[in-house]
Amino acid sequence: MVKISADRIFGISSDEQFRELALEVFQFQAAGNPVYKAYLNHLGILPESITSLDEIPFLPLEFFKWHRVVTGDLDHEVIFESSGTTSENTSKHYVCDLDLYQRSFTSAFRLFYGDPSKFCILALLPAYLEKQHSSLIYMANELIGLSGHPGSGFYLDGFKGLIHQLETLENEQQPTLLLGVSFALLDLADHFPLNLNNTIVMETGGMKGRREELTRKELHERLCLGLKMGTIHSEYGMTELLSQAYAKKDGIFHSPPWMSVLI
Template sequence: MWIDKIFNHHSDHEFSQLALEIFRYQFEQVAAYNQFCQLVGKTPGSVEHLDEIPFIPIELFKDFAITDEPSSTQMVFSSSGTTGSITSKHFVRDLEIYQLSADLAFRNLVGEPEKIAILALLPAYLERNGSSLIYMVDRLMRQSNHPESGFYLDDLSGLANKLRELDASGQPTLLIGVSFALLDLLDDGPFKLKNTVVMETGGMKGRRKEMVRAELHHELSSGFGVDKIWSEYGMTELLSQAYSKGDGIFCCPPWMKVMTRDPEDPFSWVQGPTGGINVIDLANVHSCSFIATQDLGRVKEDGAFEVLGRFDQSDIRGCNLMVI
């Protein structure tokens, strides 16, 4: 039932109506969300419009099993965090929804994986269990079915050689990597890539100093010899991803929407100025589709958005950059 509704709506009105339906469902079926809604005085009887739905603070994924049926969990994704920190856990009841979300978003916003070789430089994620990013990229590699697609951990020289070889042969290639590892790879540069998309997933993971996105992209584009650096915006608590084809401007798939809240008032909205990023992810139907992140950003009139930093004192996570 939910799969057809989530992935087959089209208009803004249909999105809003489905979001309200999911809100009512999660209010009744997700205990932690119900408790939060009661605390902030929001019930299905008092919520009639999309902008009245309460968004759960993302930190609650660290303390609660946010799911409609804990006994039916098929997989648990966990966040990276930093050494000694408490990680978030996303209890996934229906893996098919995550698979469809990841597949369709990539095809709609990036391209067809069957046509590209995928090289992944995600050491901080490969070194632990439960990464939704590793699950997604591994799935895309299987769809790519290119013999040279693969993950790289410590063999940066081998990756550099393979990258040059594929690019020189004219093979369309995606290099996807965590920010600090892509910078490390430039030690084997410089590169002059013509047939490769370089996509960063953000995050220094404590391995390098944090950088604003513009600074990072300038260094990466210069080092790899490409005009634009693409980006992926995702996190453990979301089953959907947004993508940027350059300049840090992200587009969402049709079942995902970003709104910005007033940094001083979490229940007020801002459009245009910088605000806290709230995400509606309809693919999160079995957990919580309404999440207030610790990211700061700005939403454009067409619904695209940019990430400008993070709130002070928020955890350093793998998917975002700090404001400096």
Template sequence: MTGVPYHDENTGNQELRQSLLARIRAVNRETFSELALDVFRYQARYNSTYARYLDLLRRDAASVTVATDIPHLPISLFKTHDLRAGADWQPTRTFTSSGTTGAATSHHPLRAEAWYRQNARRAFELQYGSLRNRAVLALLPAYLERTGSSLVFMADDFIRESGREESGFFLDDLAGLSARLQSLKNDTLPPLLIGVSFALLDLAEQFSQDLGHTIIMETGGMKGRRKELTRAELHGTLGEAFAAAHIHSEYGMTELLSQAYAPRAGIFYPAPTMSVTTRDVTDPFTTLAPGRAGAINITDLANLDTISFIATDDLGRVGEDGTFEVLGRLDASDVRGCNLLVL
């Protein structure tokens, strides 16, 4: 066995975990790589699935000395494995992904709700300013109609944090949402309208109006209810209907506790706890240079209690400054050399 053996030391890891949490709270671009290596060593030791993965790769954690060499775990394992780092805690809740009937869905156990809220607020407010006194309107019908959505959990927290009685969810009341938006046109802080793509298109078709003062933020996803559009097509349609110079985007998923935001043109700025690279689609262990399109790898330090190193199924391109674009989804037929990933 060449990897670091898994250890479930119920008390031995607590001091180290607390130290890492404190460093993650304060992380920035200058300290990210060193902290990522320390989180990697922690999870190689305390996450049994990741330890087995490293063993199958014949990677000794001690031999990984630069953050770009850290192996990323296939995102599909959130559907089949317990990814808790350490087995001495029980989830306060479990986030789950949507899926077709009978299909396996991702499960992401959350150790502390306050930790998620803290990181989600920080990511948003670094881009847009305070949530306090900002009206937050959420149009997330596909997510509200099921349980376990991390996006609904985040939106609910933003609504509560806003402290505004005008904030709230709008399941299918597009007329009520339209009227609420009109009533907020003179707010000092631009209101936030966050919605799934198909629902925003429904609003655009039925209640076209001037929302130039509003942050209109799409979270992606047609959920089989509309024809798929490119991000440029979606933003063009919404921008015209709402007289908005820019449509904003949010990038997040069940498997992440961090988010990225694109204020314009689909260029995402990751949270301080998040870093993105791309990998070669034909060689999942080759990291590509900035500017080259490939499959997206995400390092999410907020995932300390599960797994921070995730090989996603998204395609993208990363800039020299750490921003990134999402170009589409990885076709399963393009994946090579991953038989080993089925543990």
């Protein structure tokens, strides 16, 4: 079982390259991942019979709650854990190569938004910041570091400091990225209306039981109204994946070349 080079993954530049490598990755996982191998056996699927992308069986997300899903005999560097209440069994992603995750999210960010150093990056992620082992917090923290701006950092849901920072950055006409969980951004927009001309507001989803559930369209309309913006950006990621998709307008997501969505 030969390890697949990260350079090949992040060097994908065509649909055909993606198809070929995805099938190769499938064979690699089918041979070396005991959980996935057992799942294929249960389905009665022979790996050598898979010849197209739409034939590849997806491992159910529930398996990440009950099994250690790891390929090969590598030790993990970190465990990312999904959000949830203390009574819930959460998904756990055992990551054996943290550099792979870092390369994935930094490359995707640069692809869609350019160099992080262009921005002051503010992260309003209270529900995640209060928990350990969040892949979103890890990503935000690394992007904040790459930003290099002295005003970049994390904020909880006490908005005084965040509002002061946003107003200062607006006065300086500093390009800013405000990355936030949906319920916290709604609280900000509803109670502390702002006029943001130099700021990208990017929601990561998640009401976490704090607010009423809204469609993405409803959420964006309320955020645009409260923050006096024409559009809201979205980030999509999950604990069980190491890649993100981004939507700059109308909730239409685009993924990097090494990520594809199949239904």
